[in-house]
């Protein structure tokens with residue numbers, strides 16, 4: 227099987243001033259994941275590596291750069307799934323670790339449970355040797371400004387990031403198939419700017435933010451969490467693929483279906499287990515990129531498809 231990885235850097239009303247940072251970051255992330263696959267690594271390690279790259283990058287709403295809750299704190303969530311035996315790991319309400327996706331991966335491999343939250347997730351991470359960071363070190367200027375703007379008007383926009391001037395960052399995710407045909411998916415987020423303390427969105431919920439099945443394919447979602455979880459978007463896309471739709475049509479139909487039913491926007495990336503790719507978003511923009519046949523294909527605007535050779539170092 228030819229390995230393949232696709233990543234997203236969040237759907238929303240992304241302002242033009244933040245487009246270049248996202249396009250740069252998304253290509254760094256997809257290359258980080260593809261390097262793992264090229265060396266014969268697993269799809270699980272590849273999706274973790276891609277998401278770790280975006281959790282470090284303030285251009286994205288995950289890890290450093292996460293948006294803030296009403297108390298001005300970072301509260302992050304992440305999930306990861308292996309399509310081989312449908313193993314899952316997820317964490318929520320994480321406040322003082324840089325890489326929630328790595329803790330979620332550890333839940334998958336080392337815990338009898340699937341989803342750990344808050345104090346319990348922190349205890350588990352400490353037991354497994356993860357180092358805490360000062361919570362304020364995860365807060366970017368953009369995230370502070372976004373919360374200030376949110377507090378002035380106090381209303382949620384129809385995307386996870388509110389209105390155009392609220393930071394323009396987004397949830398991140400990756401879907402990969404390795405040389406052995408195993409599918410894995412990872413998704414990580416800071417949630418919504420101005421969210422209630424303790425709010426949990428779609429990202430840590432398997433079937434909403436993340437789904438993988440070696441017999442079908444994999445999906446990672448981004449956008450308005452309350453809508454995505456009502457519609458179980460990731461699982462909906464996988465089921466459409468199981469019923470014979472290609473990844474692109476399945477992704478388009480489920481995202482458009484969610485938007486017309488719930489009047490909120492979202493986006494998703496998908497791969498079928500044969501390696502066909504799906505990218506669709508009902509928001510104005512969503513950063514995405516994939517590597518296939520030694521080419522990096524990427525974009526952020528509706529209808530935009532850019533391309534560079536994998537060997538070119540453009541970022």
Ligand code: GLY
Pocket residue numbers: 386397415416417418426427428429447448449450451452454
């Ligand atoms: N889609 C991320 C969130 O709403 O939390």
